[in-house]
Amino acid sequence: MPMTKVYLRKGRSADERRAISEAIHRALVDVIGIPADDLYHVFHELDDDNLISAPAAFGLARRREAVFIQFCFAQRPAETLQLVWASVVANLGELTDLEPSDIYLNLVPSPSENWWTDGRVLDTRTGYDARMDQSS
């Protein structure tokens, strides 16, 4: 039951934001196996004065189009997270004009028992949503 926040400067169209959302969602469905309807994305469009970042970071120039995507879901192993990051970056490259250096990714962990919504059933064996792909 992930929840994802996207921080970006104003100026991207609704279609572009929708494409960013699609890129994120595909990655979570493909890599972590979340159900297709388990979708909650928030965009924070910010004035330049309200998003302060370095024009170059980690040795690379950073464009004002850069996005910070902050995921919230239960902690996964570092290897799984690497697959999530790679999938998000690849999907953004395919669906938007964002380049790898435009992308910041972070997971804030929140364990499965810390989520509630009506109709959600946990698999008592896995602790995850009972509908999730057993391989994930």
Added chain:
Amino acid sequence: MPMTKVYLRKGRSADERRAISEAIHRALVDVIGIPADDLYHVFHELDDDNLISAPAAFGLARRREAVFIQFCFAQRPAETLQLVWASVVANLGELTDLEPSDIYLNLVPSPSENWWTDGRVLDTRTGYDARMDQSS
């Protein structure tokens, strides 16, 4: 010293948001025993383009009035969280027109030592705010 964020689509009156806040606060006071003045709620009113969620999720239709409430406080046992969730849902039903299927709840854990404000005194025995109900 909880901090709570509420995500919702634009269109709810200030009185409705105040009632949502009251429902949240009562639950945290009643179930977790936080002091009445330990209140910090933020509302993010979002354009439809900036809040992307599935119209039906976990087998239930989800109205555009739905709210996502993200709590931040020190991890509590799953049993306590179930009591918090039940209290929030009951209070929202009493104070607002929100139905259970309109409500998403999540706790992002942040331990007691990760919070600071002037005047806060920790109970060295419990690690919590010294003013908190000892039963919580």
Added chain:
Amino acid sequence: MPMTKVYLRKGRSADERRAISEAIHRALVDVIGIPADDLYHVFHELDDDNLISAPAAFGLARRREAVFIQFCFAQRPAETLQLVWASVVANLGELTDLEPSDIYLNLVPSPSENWWTDGRVLDTRTGYDARMDQSS
């Protein structure tokens, strides 16, 4: 690779927000040893109806100018966090008109492997950004 969110009521100038950002960044560079270009700050300027807090809390009056600063980085020991808090409060006192009772601080922990950006290299020994001061 910290990410920091600042919540405040509308009415602070861009220069004041920039000074708050500078106060935060100096503290993270000085105490935790993050690289100077490792900077990502978001400001949420909120209408009064969207920021609900107690006018007095923990025995102290709280002004409407109060700010809530929510950090996100890998968990540090409580002793280190105390140094971060002290540094942020001191810097805000020097660079802005904020008083200690105007300041709320919180760390949401997210371990080092939960972050990705292009060009970031982790030190396999420390698990932190390879550029970080070894003493931190």
